[in-house]
Amino acid sequence: MSSVLLDVKDLYLYYSTRKGIVRAVDGVSFKINRKETLALIGESGCGKSSLAKALLRLLPRNVHIFKGHIYFNGEDLMKLSESEFSKRIRWVKISMVTQAALNSLNPVIKVGEQIAEPLIIHKGIPKEEALKKAEEALSLVGISKIFADRYPFELSGGMRQRVIIAMALVTNPDLVILDEPTSALDVLTQANIMNLLKKIKREVDISFLFITHDISLSSELADKVAVMYAGQIVEFNDAEEFYESPLHPYSNMLLASVPTLRTDKKLAFIPGSPPSLIDPPKGCRFRPRCPHRFKKCYEEPPLVDLGNGRYVKCWLYAGGE
Amino acid sequence: MENNVLLSVRDLHKWFYLRRGLFKGVGYVRAVDGVSFDLQRGEAIAIVGESGCGKTTLGKTILRLYKPTSGNIIFEGKNVTNLEGKELMWYRRETGYVQQDPFGALPPFMTVKKILEEPLIIHKVEKRERIKRIYEVLEEVKLIPVEDFLNKYPHMLSGGQQQRLVIARAILLRPKLIVADEPISMLDASVRIEILTLFRELQKRHNLSVIYITHDLSTTKYFSERIFVMYAGKIVEKANTLELLKEPLHPYTQALIRAIPDPDPNNRFILRDVPPGEPPSLLDPPPGCRFHPRCPYAKDICKKREPEELEVRKGHFVRCWLYA
Numbered sequence: 001m002s003s004v005l006l007d008v009k010d011l012y013l014y015y016s017t018r019k020g021i022v023r024a025v026d027g028v029s030f031k032i033n034r035k036e037t038l039a040l041i042g043e044s045g046c047g048k049s050s051l052a053k054a055l056l057r058l059l060p061r062n063v064h065i066f067k068g069h070i071y072f073n074g075e076d077l078m079k080l081s082e083s084e085f086s087k088r089i090r091w092v093k094i095s096m097v098t099q100a101a102l103n104s105l106n107p108v109i110k111v112g113e114q115i116a117e118p119l120i121i122h123k124g125i126p127k128e129e130a131l132k133k134a135e136e137a138l139s140l141v142g143i144s145k146i147f148a149d150r151y152p153f154e155l156s157g158g159m160r161q162r163v164i165i166a167m168a169l170v171t172n173p174d175l176v177i178l179d180e181p182t183s184a185l186d187v188l189t190q191a192n193i194m195n196l197l198k199k200i201k202r203e204v205d206i207s208f209l210f211i212t213h214d215i216s217l218s219s220e221l222a223d224k225v226a227v228m229y230a231g232q233i234v235e236f237n238d239a240e241e242f243y244e245s246p247l248h249p250y251s252n253m254l255l256a257s258v259p260t261l262r263t264d265k266k267l268a269f270i271p272g273s274p275p276s277l278i279d280p281p282k283g284c285r286f287r288p289r290c291p292h293r294f295k296k297c298y299e300e301p302p303l304v305d306l307g308n309g310r311y312v313k314c315w316l317y318a319g320g321e
Numbered sequence: 322m323e324n325n326v327l328l329s330v331r332d333l334h335k336w337f338y339l340r341r342g343l344f345k346g347v348g349y350v351r352a353v354d355g356v357s358f359d360l361q362r363g364e365a366i367a368i369v370g371e372s373g374c375g376k377t378t379l380g381k382t383i384l385r386l387y388k389p390t391s392g393n394i395i396f397e398g399k400n401v402t403n404l405e406g407k408e409l410m411w412y413r414r415e416t417g418y419v420q421q422d423p424f425g426a427l428p429p430f431m432t433v434k435k436i437l438e439e440p441l442i443i444h445k446v447e448k449r450e451r452i453k454r455i456y457e458v459l460e461e462v463k464l465i466p467v468e469d470f471l472n473k474y475p476h477m478l479s480g481g482q483q484q485r486l487v488i489a490r491a492i493l494l495r496p497k498l499i500v501a502d503e504p505i506s507m508l509d510a511s512v513r514i515e516i517l518t519l520f521r522e523l524q525k526r527h528n529l530s531v532i533y534i535t536h537d538l539s540t541t542k543y544f545s546e547r548i549f550v551m552y553a554g555k556i557v558e559k560a561n562t563l564e565l566l567k568e569p570l571h572p573y574t575q576a577l578i579r580a581i582p583d584p585d586p587n588n589r590f591i592l593r594d595v596p597p598g599e600p601p602s603l604l605d606p607p608p609g610c611r612f613h614p615r616c617p618y619a620k621d622i623c624k625k626r627e628p629e630e631l632e633v634r635k636g637h638f639v640r641c642w643l644y645a
Contacts, residue, residue, distance in 0.1 A: 220588045255584060261578060
C-alpha cells in the first residue's frame with residue numbers, strides 16, 4: 001500500500017579538515033514512504049544535519065567523499081548534474097526548514113515575495129501567479145493573507161517560523177526536511193508549530209524527515225524512527241515499538257535519560273560522551289559506553305533485519321554467537 | 322523555622338532603561354517586576370518560564386550582578402540589596418553562579434588549575450590551602466584523576482566536562498547559594514541527566530540552596546522541591562514541585578504542562594490545546610493580568626486590574642482572578 005518515496009543506500013559523506021577526515025555520514029541506508037514521517041534522532045555531532053544537507057546536496061567545499069545512492073521516486077539523484085538537481089529537485093521536490101532559517105529571512109523583502117521566490121526561481125512561474133500561490137501557502141500555515149505585504153520584522157518568532165514552513169511548502173514538494181524546526185522557539189510556540197505540522201501531515205500528501213535531538217518532541221510527528229550514532233544509523237523502527245521498547249542499547253539508554261512529566265520513571269544517564277567522528281572506536285561505535293558489550297563488539301556489527309522494515313546494528317541481535 | 326530561611330526576596334524590581342528611537346523618548350524594560358519569595362537552607366527551587374520572561378535577570382539580580390531597581394534582598398538576615406566594596410566581596414563568596422554556555426563561561430587561555438586558582442587568590446586563600454581546595458572540588462565534580470585535568474585548557478574538555486568545571490568553580494569558595502541558569506540546555510541529551518544528578522548530589526551533601534532557572538518543566542520534577550512559574554516579569558504561580566505538576570492552577574502553567582510531550586507514539590494523533598500568540602513585550606506589558614490576551618478564561622476584571630498573589634492551598638500561591 002505504501003510506496004517508497006526516498007530510498008537511501010550506502011550513503012557516505014566525509015569532510016576533510018586540518019585535524020583529519022570527518023566521517024559525518026558513514027554508510028547510511030534508509031527508506032521513507034509516501035505520506036510518512038521519519039524522525040531522525042541523534043545527539044549533536046552525530047551527523048544528522050550532514051545527512052540532511054547531503055540529501056539536498058547543500059555541501060561545503062571541504063567534502064572529501066560523497067558517494068552512495070539516493071533514489072527519489074525511483075530515480076538516483078546522485079546521477080543528476082548540479083544544474084539538473086537545482087532545476088528539478090532542490091526546493092521543487094525536496095525542501096527544508098531549518099532552525100537557522102528563523103533569522104535568514106531577508107529583512108527588506110516583503111514576506112509574500114520571499115515565499116513566492118522559489119516558485120519564480122525554480123519553477124519559472126510568473127510573478128503574479130507565484131504571489132497568489134504564496135498567499136495560499138500562508139493561509140495553509142494559519143497566517144492571514146494581509147501579512148504577505150508585511151516585512152519580516154513585523155512578525156513574531158512563531159509567525160516567522162510559519163513563514164519559513166510556507167516557503168518550504170509553496171512548491172508542493174514530495175519531501176520536506178525539518179531540521180530542528182522549533183528548537184529556537186518557546187514551549188507554547190513550539191506546541192503550536194507542532195499542531196500545524198500535524199495538520200499539514202493529515203491534509204497534504206507529503207512526507208517529512210524530522211531531524212531532532214529531542215526524543216519527546218520526535219514522538220509528536222514520527223511514524224518511523226531512525227537513531228543515528230557517530231555517523232551511522234543504529235536502529236530503524238516503527239514509532240509504536242520504538243517509544244515502548246527500543247532495540248539498540250543506545251536507544252534504550254537514550255530513552256531512559258528522557259525526563260517525563262506524566263510517568264514516575266527513574267532517570268538514568270549514559271556514561272561517557274559521544275565519540276569523535278574523526279577517529280571513532282573500532283567495531284561497534286557505541287561499545288565504550290555500552291553495558292552489554294562483549295568480545296564480538298570489537299568487530300563491526302551487521303545490520304540485523306528484524307522484519308517489517310525494522311533493523312538494528314548490534315551484535316546482540318545477530319544470534320548464533 | 323524562621324531562621325532556616327537563607328534568602329528572602331521582597332518586591333524585587335529590575336527595570337532596564339531603554340531609549341526608544343530618537344524622538345519617542347525613553348522607556349523601561351520591566352524584566353523583573355515585583356518578585357517576592359523565601360528560600361530555605363538546602364532547598365532547591367526551579368524558576369520556570371519562556372525566553373524573555375525575566376528569569377535570567379531575576380537570577381543575576383539576586384546574585385547582585387545587577388543592581389536592583391527597587392525592593393530588597395535579605396541574605397542570612399543581612400540586607401544585601403545595596404552592598405558595595407568589601408561587603409559585596411563577602412556576598413560574592415557566599416554565592417555561586419553556573420551559566421548556560423560552559424565554554425563561554427571559561428577563559429580559553431587559562432588552564433583548569435588557573436581557572437580554579439584565580440577566585441582563591443582574589444579571596445586571599447593561602448597557597449597550600451589553594452592546591453588542596455582545587456583537588457577537593459575536582460574530585461567532587463568527578464574530573465578524576467585530577468592530575469589529568471589540571472593542565473588542560475577548556476577546549477580540550479567535552480561539553481559535560483566543561484560544565485563540571487564550571488560547577489567546580491561555583492562551589493570552590495563553599496557558597497551557601499548557587500544560581501544555575503539553564504545549566505544543561507547546551508549539553509547532549511545523554512549527558513544532561515548526569516550533570517543534573519551530580520548537581521543534586523552536591524546540593525544535598527553541602528546543604529546548598531539552589532535556584533535552578535530553566536525553560537524545561539520536565540527536568541524540574543527530578544531536581545527541585547518547589548517550582549515558581551514566571552511570566553512577563555512576574556511569578557504567577559508557586560507550589561511544591563509535585564503538586565504544581567499534578568494540579569496546576571494558573572491557566573499559563575496549565576498550558577505549559579499541556580504543551581510538553583512525553584515520548585509516546587500516540588502523540589502524533591493528537592493536537593495540543595495551547596493558547597495562540599506569544600509572550601508580551603516587557604517594555605509595554607498589557608494592563609491587568611499580563612496573560613489575559615492569551616488566556617481562554619479571561620474575564621473583564623483580568624483586563625483591568627492586576628491580580629494579587631493568593632494562597633489557594635497551603636504553600637500553593639497563584640496570581641489569577643479565577644481564584645479570587
